[in-house]
Amino acid sequence: xxxxxxxxxxxxxxxxxxxxxxxxxxxxxxxxxxxxxxxxxxxxxxxxxxxxxxxxxxxxxxxxxxxxxxxxxxxxxxxxxxxxxxxxxxxxxxxxxxxxxxxxxxxxxxxxxxxxxxxxxxxxxxxxxxxxxxxxxxxxxxxxxxxxxxxxxxxxxxxxxxxxxxxxxxxxxxxxxxxxxxxxxxxxxxxxxxxxxxxxxxxxxxxxxxxxxxxxxxxxxxxxxxxxxxxxxxxxxxxxxxxxxxxxxxxxxxxxxxxxxxxxxxxxxxxxxxxxxxxxxxxxxxxxxxxxxxxxxxxxxxxxxxxxxxxxxxxxxxxxxxxxxxxxxxxxxxxxxxxxxxxxxxxxxxxxxxxxxxxxxxxxxxxxxxxxxxxxxxxxxxxxxxxxxxxxxxxxxxxxxxxxxxxxxxxxxxxxxxxxxxxxxxxxxxxxxxxxxxxxxxxxxxxxxxxxxxxxxxxxxxxxxxxxxxxxxxxxxxxxxxxxxxxxxxxxxxxxxxxxxxxxxxxxxxxxxxxxxxxxxxxxxxxxxxxxxxxxxxxxxxxxxxxxxxxxxxxxxxxxxxxxxxxxxxxxxxxxxxxxxxxxxxxxxxxxxxxxxxxxxxxxxxxxxxxxxxxxxxxxxxxxxxxxxxxxxxxxxxxxxxxxxxxxxxxxxxxxxxxxxxxxx
Ligand code: GLA
Numbered sequence: 001x002x003x004x005x006x007x008x009x010x011x012x013x014x015x016x017x018x019x020x021x022x023x024x025x026x027x028x029x030x031x032x033x034x035x036x037x038x039x040x041x042x043x044x045x046x047x048x049x050x051x052x053x054x055x056x057x058x059x060x061x062x063x064x065x066x067x068x069x070x071x072x073x074x075x076x077x078x079x080x081x082x083x084x085x086x087x088x089x090x091x092x093x094x095x096x097x098x099x100x101x102x103x104x105x106x107x108x109x110x111x112x113x114x115x116x117x118x119x120x121x122x123x124x125x126x127x128x129x130x131x132x133x134x135x136x137x138x139x140x141x142x143x144x145x146x147x148x149x150x151x152x153x154x155x156x157x158x159x160x161x162x163x164x165x166x167x168x169x170x171x172x173x174x175x176x177x178x179x180x181x182x183x184x185x186x187x188x189x190x191x192x193x194x195x196x197x198x199x200x201x202x203x204x205x206x207x208x209x210x211x212x213x214x215x216x217x218x219x220x221x222x223x224x225x226x227x228x229x230x231x232x233x234x235x236x237x238x239x240x241x242x243x244x245x246x247x248x249x250x251x252x253x254x255x256x257x258x259x260x261x262x263x264x265x266x267x268x269x270x271x272x273x274x275x276x277x278x279x280x281x282x283x284x285x286x287x288x289x290x291x292x293x294x295x296x297x298x299x300x301x302x303x304x305x306x307x308x309x310x311x312x313x314x315x316x317x318x319x320x321x322x323x324x325x326x327x328x329x330x331x332x333x334x335x336x337x338x339x340x341x342x343x344x345x346x347x348x349x350x351x352x353x354x355x356x357x358x359x360x361x362x363x364x365x366x367x368x369x370x371x372x373x374x375x376x377x378x379x380x381x382x383x384x385x386x387x388x389x390x391x392x393x394x395x396x397x398x399x400x401x402x403x404x405x406x407x408x409x410x411x412x413x414x415x416x417x418x419x420x421x422x423x424x425x426x427x428x429x430x431x432x433x434x435x436x437x438x439x440x441x442x443x444x445x446x447x448x449x450x451x452x453x454x455x456x457x458x459x460x461x462x463x464x465x466x467x468x469x470x471x472x473x474x475x476x477x478x479x480x481x482x483x484x485x486x487x488x489x490x491x492x493x494x495x496x497x498x499x500x501x502x503x504x505x506x507x508x509x510x511x512x513x514x515x516x517x518x519x520x521x522x523x524x525x526x527x528x529x530x531x532x533x534x535x536x537x538x539x540x541x542x543x544x545x546x547x548x549x550x551x552x553x554x555x556x557x558x559x560x561x562x563x564x565x566x567x568x569x570x571x572x573x574x575x576x577x578x579x580x581x582x583x584x585x586x587x588x589x590x591x592x593x594x595x596x597x598x599x600x601x602x603x604x605x606x607x608x609x610x611x612x613x614x615x616x617x618x619x620x621x622x623x624x625x626x627x628x629x630x631x632x633x634x635x636x637x638x639x640x641x642x643x644x645x646x647x648x649x650x651x652x653x654x655x656x657x658x659x660x661x662x663x664x665x
Contacts, residue, residue: 036380392611510543
């Protein structure tokens with residue numbers, strides 16, 4: 001359920017008027033109108049103002065602001081302020097303060113200063129959210145609810161006494177009997193056998209490594225506890241205002257490791273994502289694209305909301321590189337290209353005080369006589385021209401497997417190499433596909449993947465038997481699967497699948513791995529055609545054939561890239577991390593699978609089709625001409641008759657408005 005209002009693409013962002021005197025608040029609304037802002041998020045951190053003392057609600061100040069916005073035609077995404085419990089509450093319930101893994105109870109003064117499992121926090125949340133919901137249920141400006149802020153960041157796991165109680169409960173509900181838990185956790189190892197539930201502790205700091213199955217379950221539990229806190233609020237709000245969508249903003253799909261967004265997505269009416277550039281990375285627009293594609297994927301292909309990004313610099317990275325002219329526009333339109341129906345920022349006006357005073361806003365400290373404000377106003381005009389994009393879908397022929405549980409398990413302690421990380425592999429494949437101008441979806445390995453020509457599984461370490469069967473069926477039915485090393489190794493309890501690696505995938509890949517040979521830091525190993533890094537291993541063929549062999553290192557003369565023709569499809573395997581040459585290898589698989597893509601374009605041009613709109617975003621320093629494009633370039637109103645030229649750093653969105661067969665001319 002996407003919010004009905006505002007129409008077209010939503011434009012605006014977090015708005016914190018409580019930091020400003022009335023005259024600035026009035027100026028803000030005038031500026032919003034100038035820029036075409038039509039949606040703001042209010043109240044995110046305002047619990048202390050909404051409820052200055054227990055049970056005493058004060059919404060008058062907020063009424064005034066919401067009425068002013070409403071009079072100006074600006075819709076409100078109203079937040080529940082539970083990410084900032086007030087000082088009076090924490091002082092009265094110091095036990096709600098979260099405890100870190102090494103046993104330190106955090107103090108008050110930041111945000112997210114209450115444990116999602118703490119009963120007092122849950123009770124106070126429910127009371128406040130009901131009061132807020134009852135007060136605003138009929139206000140015409142409120143078009144959606146925004147619960148909390150970025151669950152999981154910074155508070156992921158909590159090791160307090162309330163977490164311990166909830167953890168034991170969760171284990172009891174999950175395993176029902178202690179024997180099943182002992183079995184799943186492999187407690188015969190290091191003599192950890194439990195005979196009573198109350199013996200089970202939190203997997204806190206230890207002078208050695210804590211049972212990995214216990215830690216994996218604790219990651220599941222911690223995420224589920226935050227979700228419970230969300231659901232508590234969502235249920236109250238849905239009861240009071242059944243017609244309004246409820247969401248919470250993800251702390252960056254690709255960055256918030258602790259939240260399993262496949263699970264979260266089921267509980268949200270609309271997916272909302274935040275994304276901030278890794279400012280120092282020159283190609284950070286690729287990470288942006290990945291974040292957006294993952295947001296669309298967890299939304300099941302439905303349009304989603306970019307709830308936050310930045311107009312310029314952030315303030316929390318080591319070097320906060322400001323966005324250059326045109327960069328905010330490219331960033332914003334890339335999110336829209338990949339399925340967002342909103343462009344929202346943190347925050348409307350940059351703060352004068354507090355921890356984020358050096359963070360950019362749509363209105364910078366320099367005011368409106370600034371490049372940044374001019375770009376904000378121009379972007380508003382661009383988005384009005386793109387109103388027709390709303391609701392349209394992005395189609396992808398290629399999918400990349402992304403499973404948070406596998407991500408968690410892969411990065412626990414004592415793996416064969418510290419260089420084995422999920423993001424290292426997934427980023428490498430995503431970047432190669434991005435540079436090949438191939439749009440991808442992300443999928444859970446148990447999902448219906450039958451519609452994709454190619455599925456890539458980068459280091460899918462944890463793979464349940466049923467997911468492995470899903471991949472097997474996919475290949476037999478004509479799909480093309482590309483798997484990288486250290487995949488299909490363990491089941492959902494981090495127990496190694498029986499027999500030689502990769503236990504869950506031996507059959508579909510037509511091979512087994514006899515021995516792992518992780519490489520030294522910076523060491524490379526020669527493969528026929530490219531150097532490999534991080535990993536080498538001894539692959540024994542059992543149905544697959546070698547496409548390229550290692551020519552050096554511990555596995556010289558043995559397969560490094562293999563292909564197994566199975567049923568109507570093929571399963572490819574890559575036993576190292578190519579330093580160069582991944583694009584070429586991927587190209588072979590894409591060609592074999594019949595994935596068409598534009599050729600001869602610079603790999604700095606982002607090209608995405610959304611419905612009948614072709615987005616061309618030029619991240620390079622030279623103009624690019626793309627042939628075969630006909631339609632109306634919406635941002636400047638020109639016609640394209642067979643080609644379009646996109647200036648350096650510019651964006652073009654071409655609407656294919658030629659009548660198609662079967663449509664009225
Ligand atoms: C997060 C938060 C915002 C703000 C921004 C700053 O995404 O949700 O409240 O702190 O970061 O970049």
